[in-house]
Amino acid sequence: MQNKFNHKIEKIAVSDIRQFDTEVSSIPNIIKLTLGEPDFNTPEHVKQAGIDAIIDNQSHYTPNPGIMELRKATADYYNEKYNLKYSANQVITTIGATEAISVVLQTILNPGDTVIVPTPVFPIYMPITEINNGNYITVDTSTDGFVLTAEKLEKVLADNKEKNIKALVLVYPSNPTGVTYSRQQLEELAAVVRKAGIWVLCDEVYAELTYNGQHTSIAEFLPEQALLVSGLSKSHAMTGWRIGYLLGPDDFIEQAVKAHQYMVTAPTDNVQFAALEAMKNGKEDSAVMKEQYLKRRNFMQLALKQAGFEVASPDGAFYLFAKIPNKFDKDSWKFVRELAKKAKVALIPGVSFGPGGEGYVRLSYAASMETLEEAAKRIQAFVDAK
Structure with missing residues (x-):
């Protein structure tokens, strides 16, 4: 064969x-x-909500992007914590943050498009980009305190005009370094991304585990270009529940739900009710x-x-x-x-x-x-x- x-x-x-x-x-x-x-x-109250959902026979298909109550609670959660302005319709509930990353890249990439990936970084974004017929450029940040500076991003964009750059990946707090970005650094990066007219895939799954000050989402500055990936694996010790979120502008969500649908159909029914409890009553x-x-x-x-x-x-x-x-x-x-x-x-x-x-x-x-x-x-x- x-x-x-x-x-x-x-x-x-x-x-x-x-x-x-x-x-x-x-x-x-x-x-x-x-x-x-x-x-x-x-947390016990989240586990109990999952148990109750099973007993209540929450074992059926849900709408492709997840139950509306959870999508609304997710939007409210991120809006309240990180000064964002999402509606329930701008949320897709995913099978962990990993599926959300796959959905983003499948939705935005055409063959030959290029993604900028600052490194060192958790090694997931490059292979998923390749699977979806994209290319990637890695940017070594080790000489800049493991953050991507606006100046370096501008240079990468200027030096690679022929490569049809489609998106920037931004992961913070970072896996593997634990380094995060200040509000000022994010505003400077947002200005460059806005001018370039590219997407930014912002993986903020560790947002709740920010130690020095309040986490700032770059989505606050770029609501029309930011594709926010997060989930409950790290914040609520729910790695095995496989629950994540994808938040973005209306035109993106309209397309992304198709990739999500044909990838997984819908998130697990009873797990969504456990997640709902975490979002509504587990903010701390x-x-x-x-x-x-x-x-x-x-x-x-x-x-x-x-x-x-x-x-x-x-x-x-x-x-x-x-x-x-x-x-x-x-x-x-x-x-x-x-x-x-x-x-x-x-x-x-x-x-x-x-x-x-x-x-x-x-x-x-x-x-x-x-x-x-x-x-x-x-x-x-x-x-x-x-």
Whole structure:
């Protein structure tokens, strides 16, 4: 059989993060600080709403973009928290933020269109762009404190006029660095995006886990060009429920709901009622988790610095992006494999996050303080033994 598979699917690989997590899982007594998985459980009132929905026989198809009550609650939630002005009709409920990203790129890309992706970044946006017949340009932000400056964006746009740039991806607070953008930085970027007339895919799934000041959405400045992706996985410890959101202008939503419909038909019925409870009565659920994450961040940041790592300014999410100490080779794959084998601590190599990531490792502190304390001891001993 010729051309047995889609060539674009054959070209991409399963995420390095997942592959390495599986690779180290067989090591006895390994401490895995690899995945972005909250160690908290879903709040009780949200779980109960899901249980009640099952008992009430909420087990049928819903409208393609989700039940209207949830779409309205989602719009109200983001409008109240982040000074936005969305209506219920400008919301699509998705199967996690991942599906929302896929819907965005499938909706806006024509063959040959180009997406700008600042790196280091979670490695999802590039393969989905390729699957949807687009191209991408990566922009290394490691020399700018891991943020994309307006000046650098202007230069990338000017240097690539022939590439039909369609969108900018902006992820903040960032996975893997934990770095976020100030209001001023976002206003400056918004001015460049507005002038260029491109979309901005703003993945703000870690918005609730912003530690220094209030999160600002770039959608506040660019309501007609911003495609806002978020969800409840991180804010409400609901990764397994697979509930996300896509918010955007009317003309975009009108087209995006088609991609969503033919991708998944509709979100899971009973899960939407759990999400509704989270949106209406769980607006402060993330505060308790954020308090604990902040303590863990401070502990691990200090521990890594004492061990000789340089750590990017972690203003949000639950990751530390740490520069490998000078006494080691800067090959991040070599470092994490040696650390896993000798110290029984698993981190993710920085190179997995694209240009600017080599020489770094990502640590997820979404683990108990007891686990982190033991991990810190092991990492220190590993560094000392070099």
